[in-house]
Amino acid sequence: MLLDGRTAVVMGAASGVGLVTARRFAEEGARVVCADIDAAGAKEAVRVIEAAGGTAAAAECDVSREEDVAAAIAKAVERFGRLDVVFNNVGIPTPRLGASLEEHTVEDFDRLVAVNLRGVFLGCKHAVLQFKRQGGGGVILNTGSVAGLVAWGGSVYGGTKGGVHQLTRAVAIEGAPFGIRANAICPAGMPFTNFMAAGGLAGSEEAVARVGANHPLGRPITAEDCAEAAVYLVSDRAANISGVLLPVDGGYVAR
Numbered sequence: 001m002l003l004d005g006r007t008a009v010v011m012g013a014a015s016g017v018g019l020v021t022a023r024r025f026a027e028e029g030a031r032v033v034c035a036d037i038d039a040a041g042a043k044e045a046v047r048v049i050e051a052a053g054g055t056a057a058a059a060e061c062d063v064s065r066e067e068d069v070a071a072a073i074a075k076a077v078e079r080f081g082r083l084d085v086v087f088n089n090v091g092i093p094t095p096r097l098g099a100s101l102e103e104h105t106v107e108d109f110d111r112l113v114a115v116n117l118r119g120v121f122l123g124c125k126h127a128v129l130q131f132k133r134q135g136g137g138g139v140i141l142n143t144g145s146v147a148g149l150v151a152w153g154g155s156v157y158g159g160t161k162g163g164v165h166q167l168t169r170a171v172a173i174e175g176a177p178f179g180i181r182a183n184a185i186c187p188a189g190m191p192f193t194n195f196m197a198a199g200g201l202a203g204s205e206e207a208v209a210r211v212g213a214n215h216p217l218g219r220p221i222t223a224e225d226c227a228e229a230a231v232y233l234v235s236d237r238a239a240n241i242s243g244v245l246l247p248v249d250g251g252y253v254a255r
């Protein structure tokens, strides 16, 4: 039980990495607020966690709206008495798969920045405010991407993830005197989540083969791969690890 007695907020808990990680956090003893713009999906995540004997509460939350993020974090404190972990995991893909930089409209750019970068900024901000109210300590985990570590063509999406990485490092440095840690996981291609559905690729055999072939280890990345890294980074086993951008990528960025 690596997270016994901890309270965690998982943003984007209705699907993919967020759903599997919320379940894993609960299995490790955490009480979990499952936050998502998809209110029914967040409730279903709670049902799944409770059916397995865990403790959870749902929060409808659009991470691009400050009042929603503040309310999701306040819910953790109201329901479970304190806040220990915030996982800022929400990210949306490029609206048209394969779109080049010049094919992005200003509306595409603003939407990607609002959800992927502002959402993480807000999650970090309200986590730090609550951690400081409690007297310090606390862990932030953000979901970046290999697309923020190396260029692969998803220019604006990659730009938002590069921003997430730099925010993570800055929060780690600012938070360190208060005992606050901040890290990021940086996944490579996960064809099993809803994320790739925009391109009609999610779950297809073609996607699994194509994405897997991009990784030196030869397999696609799974939400479970990310959840295991997440459990470790938010647990006390990583008590002296902060400011790290951990690729979960089958060797992709080492190439």
Ligand SMILES: NC(=O)c1ccc[n+]([C@@H]2O[C@H](COP(=O)([O-])OP(=O)(O)OC[C@H]3O[C@@H](n4cnc5c(N)ncnc54)[C@H](O)[C@@H]3O)[C@@H](O)[C@H]2O)c1
Residues within 6 Å of the ligand: 011, 012, 013, 014, 015, 016, 017, 018, 035, 036, 037, 038, 041, 061, 062, 063, 064, 089, 090, 091, 092, 093, 115, 143, 144, 145, 146, 186, 187, 188, 189, 190, 191, 193, 194, 195, 196, 223
């Ligand atoms: N799937 C991949 O190939 C891949 C690769 C690298 C990084 N990532 C990153 O991993 C993270 C998780 O992605 P996933 O693959 O699990 O995707 P997913 O689409 O399965 O899950 C994303 C969740 O976020 C929720 N969401 C979307 N917009 C929201 C908003 N404004 N406010 C609150 N919730 C919102 C969705 O309802 C969904 O439940 C994202 O940050 C994504 O950028 C994904």
